[in-house]
Amino acid sequence: MNALSIDARVDxxxxxxxxxxxxxxxxxxxxxxVVVWSIEAIVIADTDWNRILTGSLLxxxxxxxxxxxxxxxDLWEPALETVLMATLATLAGLVxxxxxxxxxxxxxxxxxxxxxxxxxxxxxxxxxxxEIVWGLIFVSAVGLGAxxxxxxxxxxxxxxxxxxxxxxxxxxxxxxLEAIRAAGGTKFQILWxxxxxxxxxxxxxxxxxxxxxxxxRSTILxxxxxGGLGLVLFRQMAMSNNGGIAVVILAVLSLIIFGxxxxxxxxxxxx
Amino acid sequence: MQTxxxxxxxxxxxxxxxxxxxxSFTLNADDFFAIIGxxxxxxxxxxRCVNRLVExxxxxxxxxxxxxxxxxxxxxxxxxxxxxxxxxxxxLIERLSVMxxxxxxxxxxxxxFRSIFRLYTKDEIKQALVxxxxxxxGEHIDKxxxxxxxxxxxxxxxxxxxxxxxxxxxxxxxxxxxxxxxxREVMGLIREMAREFHIPVLCxxxxxxxACDFCSHVIGLQDGVKKFEGPPAKLDKQxxxxxxxxxxL
Numbered sequence: 104m105n106a107l108s109i110d111a112r113v114d115x116x117x118x119x120x121x122x123x124x125x126x127x128x129x130x131x132x133x134x135x136x137v138v139v140w141s142i143e144a145i146v147i148a149d150t151d152w153n154r155i156l157t158g159s160l161l162x163x164x165x166x167x168x169x170x171x172x173x174x175x176x177d178l179w180e181p182a183l184e185t186v187l188m189a190t191l192a193t194l195a196g197l198v199x200x201x202x203x204x205x206x207x208x209x210x211x212x213x214x215x216x217x218x219x220x221x222x223x224x225x226x227x228x229x230x231x232x233x234e235i236v237w238g239l240i241f242v243s244a245v246g247l248g249a250x251x252x253x254x255x256x257x258x259x260x261x262x263x264x265x266x267x268x269x270x271x272x273x274x275x276x277x278x279x280l281e282a283i284r285a286a287g288g289t290k291f292q293i294l295w296x297x298x299x300x301x302x303x304x305x306x307x308x309x310x311x312x313x314x315x316x317x318x319x320r321s322t323i324l325x326x327x328x329x330g331g332l333g334l335v336l337f338r339q340m341a342m343s344n345n346g347g348i349a350v351v352i353l354a355v356l357s358l359i360i361f362g363x364x365x366x367x368x369x370x371x372x373x374x
Numbered sequence: 375m376q377t378x379x380x381x382x383x384x385x386x387x388x389x390x391x392x393x394x395x396x397x398s399f400t401l402n403a404d405d406f407f408a409i410i411g412x413x414x415x416x417x418x419x420x421x422r423c424v425n426r427l428v429e430x431x432x433x434x435x436x437x438x439x440x441x442x443x444x445x446x447x448x449x450x451x452x453x454x455x456x457x458x459x460x461x462x463x464x465x466l467i468e469r470l471s472v473m474x475x476x477x478x479x480x481x482x483x484x485x486x487f488r489s490i491f492r493l494y495t496k497d498e499i500k501q502a503l504v505x506x507x508x509x510x511x512g513e514h515i516d517k518x519x520x521x522x523x524x525x526x527x528x529x530x531x532x533x534x535x536x537x538x539x540x541x542x543x544x545x546x547x548x549x550x551x552x553x554x555x556x557x558r559e560v561m562g563l564i565r566e567m568a569r570e571f572h573i574p575v576l577c578x579x580x581x582x583x584x585a586c587d588f589c590s591h592v593i594g595l596q597d598g599v600k601k602f603e604g605p606p607a608k609l610d611k612q613x614x615x616x617x618x619x620x621x622x623l
Contacts, residue, residue: 115498
């Protein structure tokens with residue numbers, strides 16, 4: 104048993120807790136110091152304060168509030184196109200993600216560390232290249248238009264979808280896997296009957312989330328000539344029609360709200 | 375003897391399904407009640423109605439002279455400090471040390487700001503240490519909770535409940551995740567501590583033998599109805615059949 108008296112042990116524990124607290128405090132302070140320094144060095148020094156303080160910010164914002172509703176009838180077709188592009192891109196991203204997730208999930212990866220590293224590398228590559236850059240790459244490959252945009256979004260989606268699927272696979276409850284293995288199931292049967300049902304909720308949720316991100320991406324990809332609302336947006340920007348830009352942004356917002364509503368019911372149905 | 379808890383005509387459940395259908399009983403100081411019954415009888419709901427982790431629909435739960443069901447949220451938190459709870463799956467915070475887990479039992483007495491910095495008083499640390507020595511974990515205070523065995527984890531749970539200095543212990547299936555030998559040790563420890571600190575206990579337990587061996591009084595529930603109440607000696611085969619008989623619909 105303990106030779107030390109209870110009070111001596113309490114003192115020891117209290118001292119240890121003080122040290123741990125000091126360490127937590129120091130690291131928090133350090134992070135805060137870096138944040139303050141970054142704001143000082145980058146934001147405060149580099150900002151044109153005169154411009155903000157003279158109220159031109161508000162007057163600029165005001166120009167966007169003069170909505171140009173005449174654009175609305177011409178938005179239906181591009182909106183539909185945007186939905187179709189985002190949907191196609193998300194589905195293509197999903198198809199590409201399945202093998203990547205399979206490689207990148209440490210508990211089911213087929214060739215140990217080698218295939219795991221390949222899977223993780225593919226995920227990182229997809230995520231670390233911006234969708235505009237993917238867009239430019241695919242424009243030079245397949246030419247201007249919706250196809251380049253869809254391919255760019257699909258490839259860019261792989262990073263997120265495969266990473267979340269792989270992590271969901273790594274977090275599955277191993278007990279059902281044991282049961283299928285004990286029943287003499289093959290590796291594929293384990294995947295199909297024990298892993299897949301467990302990851303479906305995460306999977307559906309993330310697919311819908313990625314679909315909604317892709318709707319927003321497709322508007323940016325108008326820049327590389329991909330169709331849909333993005334193209335309309337960039338045309339309005341080229342014409343400096345602020346009211347029109349605001350209307351297109353509102354259209355994108357309503358599409359995403361529409362997606363949220365769908366996702367609420369889809370998740371409820373699956374989970 | 376002094377009455378600590380009185381439950382009167384307690385109803386609980388959802389709109390379409392009634393879980394408790396009018397339960398009444400009285401728990402006195404130094405009582406060790408076992409609630410037995412088949413799965414789904416409402417055992418867990420019953421003890422959770424006492425500290426309102428589950429909101430009952432109607433009835434009275436008189437604890438400490440006040441009706442728990444009429445308390446405001448702040449008053450309820452104050453009263454929950456006086457009720458220690460021990461859980462089936464231990465409900466420890468896996469990433470915290472044994473010591474920090476036990477000290478979470480003091481959170482009801484610690485302000486939000488102090489708790490963020492884990493500023494517990496020296497007296498609280500001392501009490502935690504004394505309790506951990508008593509439950510046999512004096513050597514493991516710095517270990518993370520997830521590195522302990524099941525029996526050790528439940529001992530942490532017991533120390534966490536006792537550091538509240540509770541006037542009542544609610545115990546929800548303390549042994550379901552443990553093997554038979556450890557189960558008896560844990561039940562023995564709970565009884566020993568309850569006697570030492572004079573805390574009455576309300577304990578859900580599906581194992582009838584354990585209930586009879588460790589508890590002073592048994593309540594038998596079936597489908598939300600109290601089918602039996604009395605000392606373990608009175609719990610004969612017929613009474614058990616009554617409690618565990620499943621209605622065939």
